[in-house]
Amino acid sequence: MTVRSSSAADYLAAERTFLAWIRTGLALMGFGFVVARFGLFLQALQVSQSNLSLRGNGISPWLGTALISLGIVVNILCAVGHVRLVRQLNRGGPEVGQASLLAISLSVALAALGLAMAIYLVSLHDAQPIHIGNAQETFMTSNLDNGIATISGHQSVDQTVQKLEGVLAAKGVKLFAKIDHSGEAEKAGLQMRPTKLLIFGNPKAGTPLMIAAPGIAIDLPLKVLVWEDPDGITKISYNTPAYLQARHALPAELVRNIAIVETLAKSLAE
Secondary structure, eight states: OOOOOOOHHHHHHHHHHHHHHHHHHHHHHHHHHHHHHHHHHHHHHHHHOTTSOOOOOTTHHHHHHHHHHHHHHHHHHHHHHHHHHHHHHHTTOOOSSOOOHHHHHHHHHHHHHHHHHHHHHHHHHHOOOOOSOOTTOSBOOOOTTTOEEEEEOSSOHHHHHHHHHHHHHHHTOEEEEEEEHHHHHHHTTOOOOOEEEEEEEOHHHHHHHHHHOGGGGGTOSEEEEEEEOTTSOEEEEEEOHHHHHHHHTOOGGGGGGTTHHHHHHHHHHO
């Protein structure tokens, strides 16, 4: 029996098939990266829209990792298969009519991952929204990233500032500075909603803090920001004592020295 010799066209066809499989593997890895980051995209939407349900990344990182791993496996197996095919061509050519196990396995794996992704997306669509906040609430949770708490006031910015100045004077707390950001903006020919920063403190309370944790001097004296939001509502913002304690590793017994800022802010919102 005469053994058919492989031609250049056979080798070129094998190379084209090999390159096609490489593109498939790269596509799987790229799509896997997109799927893995999909959970972070959902979290970003949760931050910007309070009517979205609070969910974590879910299974998207696992699905993305599975796709990336599948792409790696495809590239490895196609390289092994290409080497085997070239050897068979050198011996006269492979047997024809055999199904590609790699293609079948890949199609089954992609079908399973696609089904998992479909179920995950349906679960996101059917989830009941859990609202982050309520417009009727006066007190808002503090931002865990920057330690700033913001509450709503019932008076104008100027009235709230006057009230704070009176409270500080009554308690014997020194007002070091009052910065009218919006007023300075107006002088520069710019428009800005009423925004005023009050800096205040008591050396008897602040000095022990700076002795225990010198770095806290960057956050002292204490500050309260009174500003107006786009809806015309007065807001009162301040660094929470818990945040300052964690940031500067303050001893628990000294936290009361800065707790006045929270007390003052809440009194202004009444």
